[in-house]
Amino acid sequence: MSGADKERRLAGELESGVLAVLWAADAPLTPGQVQQALGASLARTTVTTILTRLHGKGTLVRARSGRGYAYAPAQDAPGLTARRMHSELAKDEDRGAVLARFVSQLSDEDEQLLRSLLDEGPAGDRP
């Protein structure tokens, strides 16, 4: 993979992280709030650049907030498409065979086991 490709891929990954924060939020966020929510070591200027780029693509909408802007995901046409896509994909369980889902559903026993695993943490931490 060339350096430019890698850079582009990395930029795409950063965009996904920023977009996820905005979708998970209940209200529009300023670059500072996004940076805080990401919790990662991203510079404020990097966050601002990503937000501006996403806004330029029409992925985000923004409104004046104080001296800068607050950003929110654009909910209109792409959102509608996504909703339709999701319902199409969920229609037939057999269709899921092509798509690797992140998690499958849990039985009661699985849920208990999972909770205890997460509570206990990694093997090394056990007293």
Added chain:
Amino acid sequence: MSLVWVPLLAPFLAVPAARRLADALAPRRAAALLVCVAVGLALCTAAALALLMVPGASYLPWVAAAGELLTPLADGPPALTVGVSAVAAALLGASAAAVTVRLRAHRADLREARTRAGAFRGELAVVPDERPDAFALPGRPGRIVVTTAMLRALAPAERTALFAHERAHLRGRHHLPLAAVDLAARCHPALRGLRAPLGYALERIADEAAADAVGDRTLTARAVGRAALAGGPAPRPRTVLAATAGPVPRRVAALLGREVAARPAPRLRRAVAAGLLLCLVTTGAAELSAADTLHAHIEVAQGEWR
């Protein structure tokens, strides 16, 4: 009766053996094993059905003429031969139809999903939905589809692990082995048993890639676990299966370096591997032997022998 039946019965033995062996192997090797066994046995099944079809077909005048046969193939009583061949032909036709239908459905689904995802210009497609869900949508470029409920269920660092997991699916083109085994399962019902272990192996590969990418196994385990818990318990009927841990707890345990199920002893593992190998070699040998017998029968019917 000849050895031609062996390839049709072999999957009933080979599939449980392959599942056990896959449990004991590293995810990458397990996935390769499961795909090879599924595709290999599916091809053997189709070949065996084709071999079974020939003797009965030799009673048809135009087949006899095309094959320059003087008599129909001598392979047991005519009624039985024709009956078996008719059933084999029906099964082979049904498998071919099922594979074709499935292949078309796969293609249509992906094409449709891609067209719809085309509206998104980035790698991430967010779906406003209160059901937590996330999956990789293969394509060029591949996309990550995630619902708002899933994003809200996870902390930002956990989302990074989720995205890294889905990127691993896309980079590894995991939909291809899934589709291959899905198609193989249409050729022999016993091969359906290989789909779930393959799915598990692919999730484990992606989990490990995600743990590498975020550099934190515990964080990755938490992401997987919390995403599953957000979905809530499944309305799954209580069956004997409920006694064993489902795929998600096993994935979390593997990331945390714990075992929820006892690994088989190396000795047992070797025995299972040897059994599986024997089963596959026998299948291949039986297939060749059956083809050879059929060939001999054809030569006799052509008047070249005797």
